[in-house]
Amino acid sequence: MEQHAILQVENLQKHFPIKSGLLAPGGKRTVKAVDGVSFSLERGKTLGLVGESGCGKSTTGRMIARLMDPTAGRIMVDGVDISQLRGKDLYHFRRKVQMIFQDPFASLNPRQSIGTAIAAPMVAQKITPPGGLKNRVKELLEQVGLKAEHYNRFPHEFSGGQRQRVGIARAISLNPSVIVCDEPVSALDVSVQAQVVNLLQEIQQDTGVSYIFIAHDLSVVRHISDEVAVMYLGKMVEQGSRDELFAGPRHPYTRALLSAVPLPDPRQARAQEKIRLRGDLPSPANPPSGCVFRTRCPLFGTLGEEQRQLCIDVVPAPAVAGSPACHHTALAGPLAAGVQ
Amino acid sequence: MTQLQSPAEPGTAGAATAGARTTEARSLLATAWLRIRRSKIALLSLCVVVAIMLFAILAPVLSALSGNDPFTSNTSPEVLDDFETPGLPLPGYMYPSSSHWLGVEPGLGRDLFARLAFGGQVSLTIALLSTAVSVVLGTVLGAAAGYFGGKTDAIISRLMDLFLAFPHLLLVLSLTPILQSRLRDTPLGQGSFLPMASLVIILGFFGWAYLARIVRGQVLSLREREFVEAARSFGSSHLSILFRQIIPNVMGVVLVYATMLIPTNISAEAALSFLGVGVKDPTPSWGQMLNAAQAGNWYLSDPWFLAVPGVMLIVTVLAFNLLGDAVRDALDPKASRH
Numbered sequence: 099m100e101q102h103a104i105l106q107v108e109n110l111q112k113h114f115p116i117k118s119g120l121l122a123p124g125g126k127r128t129v130k131a132v133d134g135v136s137f138s139l140e141r142g143k144t145l146g147l148v149g150e151s152g153c154g155k156s157t158t159g160r161m162i163a164r165l166m167d168p169t170a171g172r173i174m175v176d177g178v179d180i181s182q183l184r185g186k187d188l189y190h191f192r193r194k195v196q197m198i199f200q201d202p203f204a205s206l207n208p209r210q211s212i213g214t215a216i217a218a219p220m221v222a223q224k225i226t227p228p229g230g231l232k233n234r235v236k237e238l239l240e241q242v243g244l245k246a247e248h249y250n251r252f253p254h255e256f257s258g259g260q261r262q263r264v265g266i267a268r269a270i271s272l273n274p275s276v277i278v279c280d281e282p283v284s285a286l287d288v289s290v291q292a293q294v295v296n297l298l299q300e301i302q303q304d305t306g307v308s309y310i311f312i313a314h315d316l317s318v319v320r321h322i323s324d325e326v327a328v329m330y331l332g333k334m335v336e337q338g339s340r341d342e343l344f345a346g347p348r349h350p351y352t353r354a355l356l357s358a359v360p361l362p363d364p365r366q367a368r369a370q371e372k373i374r375l376r377g378d379l380p381s382p383a384n385p386p387s388g389c390v391f392r393t394r395c396p397l398f399g400t401l402g403e404e405q406r407q408l409c410i411d412v413v414p415a416p417a418v419a420g421s422p423a424c425h426h427t428a429l430a431g432p433l434a435a436g437v438q
Numbered sequence: 439m440t441q442l443q444s445p446a447e448p449g450t451a452g453a454a455t456a457g458a459r460t461t462e463a464r465s466l467l468a469t470a471w472l473r474i475r476r477s478k479i480a481l482l483s484l485c486v487v488v489a490i491m492l493f494a495i496l497a498p499v500l501s502a503l504s505g506n507d508p509f510t511s512n513t514s515p516e517v518l519d520d521f522e523t524p525g526l527p528l529p530g531y532m533y534p535s536s537s538h539w540l541g542v543e544p545g546l547g548r549d550l551f552a553r554l555a556f557g558g559q560v561s562l563t564i565a566l567l568s569t570a571v572s573v574v575l576g577t578v579l580g581a582a583a584g585y586f587g588g589k590t591d592a593i594i595s596r597l598m599d600l601f602l603a604f605p606h607l608l609l610v611l612s613l614t615p616i617l618q619s620r621l622r623d624t625p626l627g628q629g630s631f632l633p634m635a636s637l638v639i640i641l642g643f644f645g646w647a648y649l650a651r652i653v654r655g656q657v658l659s660l661r662e663r664e665f666v667e668a669a670r671s672f673g674s675s676h677l678s679i680l681f682r683q684i685i686p687n688v689m690g691v692v693l694v695y696a697t698m699l700i701p702t703n704i705s706a707e708a709a710l711s712f713l714g715v716g717v718k719d720p721t722p723s724w725g726q727m728l729n730a731a732q733a734g735n736w737y738l739s740d741p742w743f744l745a746v747p748g749v750m751l752i753v754t755v756l757a758f759n760l761l762g763d764a765v766r767d768a769l770d771p772k773a774s775r776h
Contacts, residue, residue, distance in 0.1 A: 163671050164671075165667055165670060165671055188673075189673045192671065192672055192673035193672075193673075195671075196671060196672065197667075197668065197671045199664040199667070199668060200664070201664055204663050204664040204665065205664040205665050205667075205668055206665055207665040207682075207683050207686070207687070208687065209686035209687055209689075210665075210682070210683075210686070215665075218669065218672065218674065218682075219672035219673075222669070222672050222673045222674040222675070222678065223672065223673055265668075268668065268672075272672065
């Protein structure tokens with residue numbers, strides 16, 4: 099497996115210092131937006147990265163695309179650690195990892211024609227494709243389901259879905275090994291979401307590119323991912339293959355997430371176990387001690403004194419495939435029964 | 439204009455919301471033009487501005503048509519009074535006539551129409567060039583401050599504060615003669631170029647700070663936009679991001695500011711020339727003409743001599759100001775779209 103991994107992330111961390119001013123003395127505190135995340139991604143596969151807003155999934159994606167500098171940890175792309183690259187090396191690395199952004203309205207420069215936008219990565223990387231830049235852009239336009247004559251159009255003339263296609267064309271123009279898709283369909287209509295997701299899959303089949311698919315919509319993740327990783331408050335709480343994770347989620351947070359997925363059949367929906375999380379996401383500036391999920395954990399309330407103390411005192415080991423970051427995974431069975 | 443074509447991709451509601459959520463792109467100027475065309479004041483001021491520009495540009499042609507040039511003086515007793523008020527144009531020459539379309543100047547008897555036309559050339563050139571200097575400086579420095587942040591921002595921002603804090607008129611009054619003496623030996627300082635070059639430099643260098651501050655604010659928000667991140671993600675250089683991604687998006691603001699800066703600079707040139715540190719005789723400018731009317735107390739005996747450049751100045755500044763307002767309204771993204 100090691101030699102197939104195109105991307106390996108080890109103990110990735112991003113800490114933002116909180117500025118303390120005269121009126122708000124805070125000392126040297128930090129927000130741990132991403133705190134020790136590890137996973138690996140194989141060539142031609144898709145890793146779905148899920149979690150609620152503010153859990154650090156976008157920050158993780160941005161660090162992999164080196165739009166942010168990691169505080170610590172390693173990001174191995176094709177066997178090379180890219181987490182500390184600078185200058186020329188960073189510039190050359192950029193061909194390997196590209197990004198598709200969430201907001202198709204903000205990710206295209208309103209003053210730039212579609213053709214110029216798609217050509218921009220090749221121009222920036224000083225690549226002259228055989229047959230010329232313009233022809234390559236037209237090829238890319240057709241590859242993502244747009245028309246070559248859209249070349250001179252401007253972003254405002256397109257719908258959200260079409261703009262996202264432009265974003266995809268731009269991302270694949272450098273033939274990257276990994277594309278970080280940061281909630282690429284969450285701003286789109288449901289009918290368009292399916293088209294864009296299918297396009298992403300077609301491109302993967304054609305080019306063998308790997309995706310980090312960041313999303314909070316679990317049904318989309320289920321559709322596209324091979325592996326799924328669940329994050330909560332900067333930590334990885336559970337990861338595994340899609341089928342395993344969706345069939346038998348073991349971390350209480352994953353269970354809660356999955357139980358919130360709406361089902362199309364009302365009879366099924368009524369029968370579904372619903373785990374409602376209490377309270378709000380704790381402030382990442384001041385996370386709970388021990389297990390970060392304990393303040394909202396449905397399992398925590400059912401535990402005995404001694405078991406609770408374990409959750410409060412001891413940070414669970416970060417999740418790896420098949421082993422969630424929870425002290426009491428074994429109790430997952432009773433939980434399901436208890437809530438229903 | 440409104441031919442929003444949405445090819446391919448059936449079943450998208452995105453097209454309708456597309457225009458509302460972001461600033462308009464190529465159609466910005468087209469939209470602005472449409473709005474200017476709809477406003478009578480805007481259209482009128484535009485016509486006046488164009489007419490004044492043509493008047494200045496065509497100065498050599500127009501003065502040739504009138505058969506006069508701005509430098510030839512005629513102090514013969516047929517033209518200028520020799521007894522009661524020496525130098526005052528005789529009644530037939532004071533006011534518009536077929537030989538002198540706007541009469542002649544008191545004192546030297548030069549043709550007023552030719553001087554007004556050539557003076558307009560000088561005044562408008564100074565105003566436009568100094569505006570261009572301010573706009574380029576303000577846009578580039580403001581964008582750099584906003585984009586790079588940190589020390590760059592700190593240095594440029596303090597520089598802006600410095601320039602904004604100084605009393606302009608005082609500084610310009612004291613600096614212009616110094617600059618002129620420095621420029622005298624350079625190619626820029628030859629003949630009539632000297633006062634023009636010095637005014638362009640002085641007005642240009644004192645007008646950028648305000649624009650830079652506006653641009654900086656815009657860029658601060660622009661640089662967080664995803665298309666800038668996208669450009670970083672494929673390795674665009676800072677300069678390329680600045681000039682290809684960011685600056686095109688602040689051009690609307692810059693254009694509005696530029697149209698409002700032009701009349702300010704026209705009056706500044708007039709004020710400085712009037713106060714005697716700007717354009718000097720024999721080079722004509724509207725300010726210099728006002729200065730001439732005041733210097734010999736001619737405005738008492740020949741108010742027409744004061745009125746000609748004065749009215750021209752008022753009309754020009756007013757037209758540019760109204761046009762500036764119209765451009766601002768037309769480019770305002772918050773205004774309702776038609």
